[in-house]
Amino acid sequence: MIGIFDSGYGGLTVFKPIIELLPEYDYIYLGDSARAPYGGRSGEVIKKFSEEAVEFLFKHGANLIIFACNTASSLALRHVQEKYLKGPNERERKILGVLIPVAEEAVKTTKNGHIGVIGTKATIQSKVYETEIHKLKPHIKVFQQACPLLVPFIEENWHKKPEANSILKKYLLPLKSTHIDTLIPGCTHYPLMIGQIEKYMGKKTKILHSGEITAGKLKEYLERHPEIDSKLAKNKNRTFFTTDNPRRFKEFTEQHFGMKIKMPAQIELG
Structure with missing residues (x-):
């Protein structure tokens, strides 16, 4: 499963081009709207929030995670890669950014x-x-x-x-x-x-x-790495999680992206 993480709604601008280009895969989207925006927070806090998101997505079946958040990509991507992709997990899981x-x-x-x-x-x-x-x-x-x-x-x-x-x-x-x-x-x-x-x-x-660019690069990445691609489920399932106001998340997604989605589940990180 491909996991996509953002501080809120912004990652949907990456999610939509990806599913349009690669519709066959299973996806899980996590928007941390309760703590958005990340941009005014310290690097240590952004790293902590990013760790919590990564742990949640891996726990719920993601094999490959896209940091669809520039702030998290800028300040936390390398940190979480070093923390979660060492040892036996290095070949089983991947975390990529948009930057x-x-x-x-x-x-x-x-x-x-x-x-x-x-x-x-x-x-x-x-x-x-x-x-x-x-x-x-x-x-x-x-x-x-x-x-x-x-x-x-x-x-x-x-x-x-x-x-x-x-x-x-x-x-x-x-x-x-x-x-x-x-x-x-x-x-x-x-x-x-x-x-x-x-x-x-x-x-x-x-x-x-960035969404269109990331989608194209992801497609190229999966073509170059069949060992990763083979581990990704391809049942066209889409699951959404948010840390605040799932109804508003659903309405925003349908209004601005034209995507009809099931009501996201509300979760708490940390």
């Missing part, structure tokens, strides 16, 4: 060597996108902007309101003057505002979609 595939795609996409990144405070302060991009092309200029209010707006389903547009413009304004031709929405919640972002940044800036 490196997106950084690789940004390097391929840019023509002028100017890449922008928007994300939570934790992701931006980690400078992990800048680090990964410079591993590939040291000369590329990376311009980053923290957008701490966007995730709360999206989690509250207020992201189409004028107030959200006003705040988004303030966040993007500094990036407009840097002449970036490629923008990484470094949070999986942000594709829910992709139309507003594209409208403000204009046609000369390519906005990357």
Whole structure:
């Protein structure tokens, strides 16, 4: 089974492209909405929350986990990989993130060597996108902007309101003057505002979609690793868990993603 973990609804922007590209697999989705957003929390707390999510997903049958959360990928992915994938579990289980595939795609996409990144405070302060991009092309200029209010707006389903547009413009304004031709929405919640972002940044800036990129990379990964693929159930089952308000989770999923789902089970982590 493939497990997908996010701090809330944002991971659904990764989940949907994955199930569209790889519909035959069984999936389990965990959204930690009760503790969202993760972006303003300390690294130690993010690691703790990520450990709890990983343990839950492994306990419920996941063999491969996707960290569909940039904040968790930035600050906790390597930590949980080292903790849970050592010894006999190394070949049986895998934990992957969204960050490196997106950084690789940004390097391929840019023509002028100017890449922008928007994300939570934790992701931006980690400078992990800048680090990964410079591993590939040291000369590329990376311009980053923290957008701490966007995730709360999206989690509250207020992201189409004028107030959200006003705040988004303030966040993007500094990036407009840097002449970036490629923008990484470094949070999986942000594709829910992709139309507003594209409208403000204009046609000369390519906005990357982490969900589509991750789905493609996952497909390639499973093709390269038949020993992992063979362990994944393929019955087209989808199971959803949330740490808060399952009815709202269901309504949000159906409204914004057009996916009819069963009522998620509410669980408590920690």
